[in-house]
Amino acid sequence: MVPDDRHKQRLLVFHPLPPGQAQAAAALLGRIHGLKVRCEPDGLSLQVEYDLPEFTLQGIEEALIGHGFHLDGSLLSRLRRALIHYCEQVQCENQAAEGERCQKCRAIWVQAYEHHPHGDADETPEEWRAYR
Numbered sequence: 001m002v003p004d005d006r007h008k009q010r011l012l013v014f015h016p017l018p019p020g021q022a023q024a025a026a027a028l029l030g031r032i033h034g035l036k037v038r039c040e041p042d043g044l045s046l047q048v049e050y051d052l053p054e055f056t057l058q059g060i061e062e063a064l065i066g067h068g069f070h071l072d073g074s075l076l077s078r079l080r081r082a083l084i085h086y087c088e089q090v091q092c093e094n095q096a097a098e099g100e101r102c103q104k105c106r107a108i109w110v111q112a113y114e115h116h117p118h119g120d121a122d123e124t125p126e127e128w129r130a131y132r
Helices: 021-029 057-066 075-115
Strands: 007-013 036-039 045-051
Touching: 007 057, 007 075, 021 036, 021 045, 021 057, 045 057, 057 075
Parallel strands: none
Antiparallel strands: 007 045, 036 045
């Protein structure tokens, strides 16, 4: 079985101050349909599961920051998040392009089929058809 590439499981790490951010964010995100949220034992991070393109890590983070939460600002965390943001953006763009490409391919095949002689196309001259 091939894993679904759209299903993502990510770790959100919060700044230690103010305390209790992970639990409050879990309560907030847990109410959103399509998101699975689990608090990690360290008390500073959340495990979040979602499907692209319905949700992205960048969108989730922006919503949390908009509600006053503070994510971990260490260099490693920022680099990890930036890489994930880029990869998810490219994946969403590729999925959209794949859908457009499939529609274009179908249109090309429909046009080719319309111009191609089909059905009972007999190239025998009419006068030879009745000859037996």
